[in-house]
Structures are given as C-alpha cells and as structure tokens.
Amino acid sequence: MQKARREVAEKIKQVDIVFEVVDARSPESSRNPMLLEMLQQKPIISILNKADLADSARTKAWVAAYQAEGREAIAIDAQHAKRLQQLPQMAEKVLAEKLARKRARGIRNPHVRAMCIGIPNVGKSTILNRLVQKNIAITGNRPGVTKNQQWLKASGNLELLDTPGILWPKFDDQEIGMKLALTGAIADKVFTADEVALWGVGYFQKNYAEVLRKHYGLTDEQMQSRPADIVQLLTKKFAYGEEFDRTAVRFINDVRKGELGRYTLEVPEDRA
C-alpha cells in the first residue's frame, strides 16, 4: 500500500490534472478517499464510468452533487465512448488560468498532461486506450511494476501518462465492501457469496423491488420476506436442493450481468 501510494504520488507530480475513474454504480465506494490527500493541489475530474450499467437518474444526481461541490464530473460508458471526447475540453476549462499564463509567456499550444487513477477494474485502461485511440498493451498495470513512462497524445493538446495510477479499494466499512463485491470490483474471495447476496437482495428489495419481483417471479407477499427467506425461496424455485450458496452466486451474477436492469448502490444523500 505504501509503495502504491508513493508511486501514485510520484506520478501525480508530473501531471497538470488527474482523471479519477470510479464505477458509476458505486461512485463513492469505488473511490479511494486517500487520493484527495495525494493530489498536491492538482485539479481533478471524476469520471463515472460504466454508466451503461448504472441507474441513469442516480448517475445524474451524482454528477450534479459533485459539480455542486466544485468538482468537475462526467458520466461515460468507456466501451462506446463518444462523451469521452469531451474530456480534453473539460480539462482545458479546468486549467484555463494556468494555460492562459503559459500562453502569456509565449507558449503557443501548451499541452495538458493528465493521468487516469482509480482502484482496479473501474475501466482505467479502457478509458486510456479510448482517449489515445490506440490499443496499447498497458504494461506495468500493477502497483510495484515500474517502467519508462511515456506520454501518449490524445485529441487537442491532451497528453496522457501511458500507465494508470492504481489505488487499492478501501472498505473499512462492511457496506462499502458489499457494494464493491456485488459490482465485481473486488475479488470474490474477500466476502462469501452468501453475505454479498443477502446484502444485495436486501438492497434491491428496498430500492429496486419491482425488477427483483419480476425477474424472479416473486409474489407481493414473498417480497415482504427477509432477504434470507427470499434466498431460500429462490433456492427452491431453482431446484437447487439445499445449495443456498449456488443461489447466492446466481443472484450475484445476474446483478453483475445487468439481468436485473441498471442499478446504482448509493445516492449522494447517503453520505450525510
């Protein structure tokens, strides 16, 4: 952790702006709050990636909440990344004063140097590849692997560091861990499928009841049951005998594949 932290801090020194990549399905839980301490006053744009899988109303609410706090934010789907092309302009806008000073000193087309930073699996490499419109083999995409760094040209005057900065997922809080596990942001061995599925069923019961009911053909009465009872009911429905674990894994996979529709596991108000 210390080494990863030092590496990221070292890279941040070299850039004008940081692109923080988070998962739109859990924008707060998929960020490492230590990044803010490591910024050395560099500005940041938060990229809420995988917006194609997230609840669009909640994504809008998150972007608005971040912007209201004075932080630039954009929601994208890196796999079909039209909106990503707004990033160079956004970065220039955030850095307007600094760039104006450079132009006043006679630098005609000052470049903007940026890097993507985030926890594993949020889409940093995909975004980087899209921005530079290449399919570079991102080597050294692990903390602790050093190599000669290169700057890759994106559109406009934007240049990106060829390796993303990797932070570790932070889940001191059990609920954050559950969100990261349900979206697949952390390895399946960290929590049991059972506990993740129970948490997930509970969350969907409260927040996305209709899709849960419809997808698994549950009655209104069954929907009022405790999450553990719902898992039991489903196990029976799937004819899995006593294999509750199998049901848990199936539920988690259904959620991750988007079979239960688009979802977001937190709202800005949760932070209060």
Ligand code: G4P
């Ligand atoms: P990382 O560098 O932050 O570790 O993440 P990476 O780009 O490797 O992306 C992790 C996984 O997330 C990849 O899937 C990638 O295709 C997927 N992904 C990235 N951006 C988006 C997005 O906006 N929407 C969706 N739905 N998926 C996204 P994978 O299954 O691990 O690999 P692959 O099957 O794409 O090769």
